[in-house]
Amino acid sequence: MINNGLERRIRKDGFKGKIRQGVPMSEITSFRIGGPADLILYPRDLQDLQIVTARCRDQGVPYLLLGNGTNLLVSDRGVREPLINLSHGFEEIRKEGQKLMVGAGTGLPQLLRFCAQNALMGLELLAGIPGTVGGGIRMNAGSWGAEIGDLISSLMVMDRAGGIRLVKQEEVGFGYRGTNLHPEEIILQGEFSLRKGEGPEITKRMEAFLRKRKETQPLLLPSAGSIFKNPQGIPAGQLIEEVGLKGMRRGDAMVSPLHANFIVNEGAARTRDVLGLIDMIQERVYQEKGIGLELEVLIIGEPERAA
Numbered sequence: 001m002i003n004n005g006l007e008r009r010i011r012k013d014g015f016k017g018k019i020r021q022g023v024p025m026s027e028i029t030s031f032r033i034g035g036p037a038d039l040i041l042y043p044r045d046l047q048d049l050q051i052v053t054a055r056c057r058d059q060g061v062p063y064l065l066l067g068n069g070t071n072l073l074v075s076d077r078g079v080r081e082p083l084i085n086l087s088h089g090f091e092e093i094r095k096e097g098q099k100l101m102v103g104a105g106t107g108l109p110q111l112l113r114f115c116a117q118n119a120l121m122g123l124e125l126l127a128g129i130p131g132t133v134g135g136g137i138r139m140n141a142g143s144w145g146a147e148i149g150d151l152i153s154s155l156m157v158m159d160r161a162g163g164i165r166l167v168k169q170e171e172v173g174f175g176y177r178g179t180n181l182h183p184e185e186i187i188l189q190g191e192f193s194l195r196k197g198e199g200p201e202i203t204k205r206m207e208a209f210l211r212k213r214k215e216t217q218p219l220l221l222p223s224a225g226s227i228f229k230n231p232q233g234i235p236a237g238q239l240i241e242e243v244g245l246k247g248m249r250r251g252d253a254m255v256s257p258l259h260a261n262f263i264v265n266e267g268a269a270r271t272r273d274v275l276g277l278i279d280m281i282q283e284r285v286y287q288e289k290g291i292g293l294e295l296e297v298l299i300i301g302e303p304e305r306a307a
Contacts, residue, residue, distance in 0.1 A: 006039065006055065006056070006059060006061060006082065007019055007021070007039060009055050009059075010041070010051060010052055010055050013051045013054075013055060014047075014051060015041075015043070015048050015051050015052065016044045016045075016048055017041065017042045017043045017044040017048045017088060017089065018041075018042040018044075018088055019039065019040070019041055019042070020037075020039070020040045020042075021038065021039055021040075022036045022037075022038065023036060023037045023040050024036050025037055025069070025074040025078070025079065025301075026074075028069045029069035029070075029072050029073075029074055029224070030068070030069055030070040030071075030072070030130060030222060030223065030224060030225070031069075031072065031073060031074075031222050031223060031224045031265055031269075031274075032222040032265050032269075033073065033074060033076070033222075033265060033269055033270065033271055033274065034073075034074025034075065034076065034078070034079075034271065034301065035074065035075060035076045035077050035078030035079070035301065035302075036078040036079075037074075037078060037079040037083050038078070038079065038080055038081075038082070039082045039083065040066065040082075040083045040084075040085055041082055041083070041084050041085070042085050042086075042087065042088040042089070043084065043086065043088070043089055043090075044088060044089040045089050046158075046164075046188070048089065049084070049086075049158065049186070049188075050158070050162040052082070052084060053084075053158070053160060053162060053186070054162055056082060057160060057161070061081070061082065062081050063081055063082045063083070063084055064079070064081050064082070064083050064084070064300060065083075065084050065085075065086070065134070065135075065138075065186060066083040066084065066085045067085070067086075067087075067105075067131050067132035067134060067135035068087075068107065068130055068131050068132050068135065070129075070130050070131045070135070070224065070225060071131065071135065071139060071224055071225050071296070071297055071298060072224055072297065072298050072300065073224055073271060073274055073275075073297050073298070073299045073300075074271065074299075074300055074301045075271050075299075075300070075301025075302045075303065075304050076270050076271045076272065076301075076304060077301060077302035077303075077304055078301055078302060079300055079301040079302070080301075080302065081300075084186075085105070086103070086104050086105030086132070086134060086188075087105040087107070087132065088105070089105065090103035090104050090105035090106070090134075090188060090189070091103045091105045091106040091107075091110070092106075093106060093110075093111065093114050095118060095120075098120060098193065098194050098195060098196055099153065099191060099192065099193055099194070100114070100115075100120065100191070100192045100194060101189055101190075101191050102133050102189060102190050102191075102192060103133065103188070103189055104132065104133050104134025104137070104186075104187045104188055104189060104190070105132055105133070105134065106132060106133045107130070107131075107132055107133075108126050108129050108130065108131055108132065108133060108136055108141075109130065111123065111126075111133060112124070112126060112127060112206060115194065115202060116199055116202045116203045116206065117199065118199075119196060119197050119198055119199045119202060120194040120195070120196065120197065120202070121194060121195050121196070121197035121201075121202055121205075122151050122192070122193075122194040122195060123148075123151065123192070123194065124202060124205040124206045124208075124209055125142065125143055125144060125146045125209055126141065126142075126143075126148065126209075127206040127207070127209040127210040127213070128209065128210045128213040128214070128217075128219065129141055129143075129225075133190055134186075134187045134188075134190075136148050137149070137152065137155065137179070137187055137190050138178075138179065138181070138187060139177050139178065139296075140174050140175065140176070140177055140178055140179060141177075143209075143213075144209075144212075147174065147176075149169070149172065149174030149179070150174075151192050151193060151194065152169050152172065152174070152190055152191065152192060152193075153168075153169055153191040153192065153193045154166055154167060154168050154169060154190075154191045155167045155172060155181075155187055155188075155189065155190050155191070156187075156188045156189040156190075156191075157181065157185045157186060157187055157188060158185065158186045158188055159182070159184065159185050159186075160184040160185075164188070167181070176229065176230075177229050177296055216258070216259060217256075217258065217259050217262060218256040218258045218259060218262050218264050221256075221264035221265060221266065222264065222265040223256070223262050223263060223264045223265065224263075224297045225262070225296070225297070226261045226262065226296050226297070227261055227262065227263050227278065227281075227295065227296060227297050228240075228261055228281070228293040228294060228295060228296055229293075229294045229295070229296045230261075231291050231293070231294075234291075235261065236260075236261045236293055237259050237260040237261035237262075238260075239285050239289055239291060239293070240255065240260035240261060240281055240285065241260040242288075242289070243281075243284045243285055243288045243289065244284075245260065245280065245281055245284060246260045248277060248280065249277075250269075250273040250274070250276040250277050250280075251268070251269055251270060251273035252265060252266040252267045252268045252269040252270075252273065253265060253266070253269035253270075253273035253274045253276075253277055254266055254277075255277060255281070263277055263278070271301075271304060272304055275299075275304070278295070281293065
């Protein structure tokens, strides 16, 4: 098994961080779906990360970045590629005036608490989003007309060869749910330009955004967030509702009755159930509306067919 040899070589190279093998992805994804990951690596620092990527490069082994397991649908057959998680060594938050330098492994809820405690405004719209800073930047997370990229001054990234570079905001190419960063570049840190506010007012705004999210999204059931990107001019959820698929089920996977752009896991949903709903939605919306829905959720792991 390639990953067994990979782990031994990484340790021999001086890797200090944590390594887990055979981890059920259903335990660590927000969807609560997915088979075992052969290898998850938690680098402690930049040197650890460079060891992992160099060894993967030398052996021709592709790797994937894993944040908090949100916005992710994992195959029931599991994941063979090594997964790299930055939450054990890249979660520092450093304040310089109204700027924050934030490690990519920092949880968004942790960042929001820091902002409230330090009376820094701008990121309240992210309240209720459970991902990491790195994942949020990569996907340019946002809601209600605002996006995380609006507040980024620069990024520190690492290329596949282990080189570090600073990328200015205008070079990142923030767009709707994405950037123009190369897929193999790893975001290490984001610099946020915020503005001074009052702690109680910031907390109040966060609570308002969270309340609105709870009222309009099915946060009490496992999901991967929005399944599809919004086509220009109309929300994907509205399209799905208009073609009559709200509440549609495949096994324990269901198109949420609260928000049709969410597929929820009612207990024992499998990846093929979710894929079956995705295929049905895309086909129906295209047939009736002439619009092709593009996935926002990322699908990883061994390929499998829809139910």
